[in-house]
Amino acid sequence: MAENFDAVLIGAGHNGLACALHLAAKGWRVGVFERAQDAGGAVKSGAYTLPGFRHDWAAMNLSLFAGSQFFKDYSEELTRHGLAFVPVDQPFASAFPDGRWLGIGMDAAANRARIAAESEVDAQTWDALTAGFADRAQDVFALLGAPMKMRALASFLWGVWRRRGTGGALDLTQFLAQSPRAWLEQTFESPRLRALLGAWGMHLDYAPDIAGGALFPYLEGMAGQAFGMALGAGGADTVTRALVAAIEARGGVVQCGAEVTAIRHAGGRAQGITLADGRQIDAGRAVIGSLAPSGLLRLTGGTGDAGFDRRMGDFVHAPGTMMIHLAMDGLPDWAAGDALQRFAYVHLAPSLDQMARTYQQARAGLLPDEPILVCGQPTVFDPSRAPEGQHVLWLQVRMVPGTIRGDAAGQIAATDWAAAAEPMAERALDILDRYAPGVRARILGRRIVTPAELEADNPNLVGGDQVCGSHHLAQHFLFRPAPGHADGSTPIRNLHLTGAAVWPGAGTGAGSGYLLARKLT
DSSP states (O other): OOOEEEEEEEBBHHHHHHOOOOOHHHOOOOEEESSSSSSTTTTTTSSSSSSOEEEEEOOOHHHHTTTSHHHHHHHHHHHHHHEEEEEOOOOOOOOTTOOOOOOSSSSSSHHHHHHHHHOOHHHHHHHHHHHHHHHHHHHHHHHHHHSSHHHHHHHHHHHHHHHHHHHHHHHHHHHHHHHHHHHHHHHHHOHHHHHHHHHHGGGGGTTOOOOTHHHHHHHHHHHHHHHHHHEETTTTTTHHHHHHHHHTTOOOEOOOOOOOOEEETTTTEEEEETTTTTTTEEEEEEEEEEHHHHHHHHHOOOOOOOHHHHHTTTTTOOOEEEEEEEEEEEEOOOTGGGGGGOOOOEOOOHHHHHHHHHHHHHTTTTOOOSSSEEOOOGGGTGGGGGSSEEEEEEEEEEEEEESOOOEEEEEEOOSSSHHHHHHHHHHHHHHHHHSSSGGGEEEEEEEEHHHHHHHOOOOOOOGTTTTTOSSSSGSSSGGSTTTTTTSSSSSSBBBBEESTTTOOOOOSSOHHHHHHHHHHO
C-alpha cells in the first residue's frame, strides 16, 4: 500500500528542506526522501579525519543562509531547534608569493590602510564603493531575491529606472554583464587587490574573463566588510539538523538511505515516486526534485517535451573541486605573517592571470599545474570543532576536472581519480607549504575527497561541480535551468525542480527552495 503525502521531495539538501519546512508550516503533509545516509547534501559535517575533529564536507560559509529571507522568516523556529551561528569579523585574505598579504575584515579603517599601502588611489576608490554600497545593495539584493519571471524582472527593471534614471539603469546593466577582470582592472590599479577580490569569482565558476562575474568580487568585498561572515556553530550541519528537526516537529517525514529510482507520472501529471526498496510514495499536490537536470531526466524517463528534455540534457556543469580535510596540531605558520591566522579564508590565488590559466586547464580536462586553493580556518572562530589547542583546515582545490584527460604539469600519468587523488593532493600541499613552510609537520590526519567521491555521495555534484551547474549568463537569471523554467516548473504538472540548478543558483541562501514553496502556497 502506497504512503501518501501532499508533497514528496527528492533530496534533503538545504533548498529541499527549506521548501519542505515552509510547506509544512502552511499545513501540507511533507515527505523528504534522501539517498545518502545523512541529510544535508553539500551542507553537512563530520569527523572525516580523526575523532574530535569536525569538518565541513563541502560548504563552510553560511553567510547567505544567515542573511536570507528564509532565515528571517523562520529564525525563531530554527534557533529553537538548535541552529546557531558563529560570527566572523575577519572573513577573507589572500597571501602572495612575495610574502605579502591583503585582507578584508569588518574594521573599515584597517581595510583602507591595507589598501592604501598598495595604492592611495585604490583606497579612495574603496572609500567611494563603501559609501555607495547600501544604495547599490538595494538593487543587487532585490534582483537576487526576485522570482525570475518576465513580469517580476520587468518590475525590477522599472523600479531601477524610476530610482536611477536611464543612465543609472544602464550602468547597473553593464555592471551585471561585465567580467571580473573587466570590472577589477577598470576599478583598481593594484594587482594584489584585483587578485584578492577576483578569487571570489572562482567560487562560482566565474574565472576572470567570464562575462557576468563582476558582481561577485564586488559583493563579497563589500559584504565582507559590512557584515563579516557566518559559520555554523560546531559545523555547517547546524543548519541541516535544525531544518530536519523543525520539519519533523511539524509532522513531516525525512528519511535518509531512501533512494528514489523513479518519478511516476501519467497523463502529463506527476503522481509520486518509487524507492529502491520497492515502496511507492504518492504525492497529492506536488513532487519536488532537488536534482541536477540530468537527474530529473533519469528519474522521469523524459518529460514528454523534447525541447525541455534537450535543454536538461545540455545543461552545462562547472569544473570540479577536490576537498582536502586536515586535522592539525596548530594553524599554518604563514610566511606573510601571523595576522593571516585570524582570517576564516585565506585564498592562494596570486593573480588574475593565474586564475584564468587554472580555469582553462580544468575546462580542458587537465589537472592544473597550480590550482587555486581556498584555505578555511574555521577553528579560529569556532574552537569547538577540534580538541583544545588543535585545529581543522578546510582546503578546497579549485578548479580540477571531473574527467581527467591529462596533467598540465606533465607529472601525473593517472587519468582516473582513484589513482590521481594522492599526487594531486601532494601538489596542493606543496603550494600550501610554499605559503606556510613546514605545514606538513603540523598535519595529524587528512582525508582527500575527489570530484568522483563528491558526485558518488551527491549525484547533483556532477563531476565534482559544487555549484550544480555553470552560472555563466547563458545559464543564469531567466535561463536557469532553461528559459521559461527559472521558477522550477517542468512540463509535467505538479512536478517541480529546486536546488542550485534553479534560479538564483548556488550558495547556502535557500533561495530556490523558498521561492518555490511560496509559489506553491
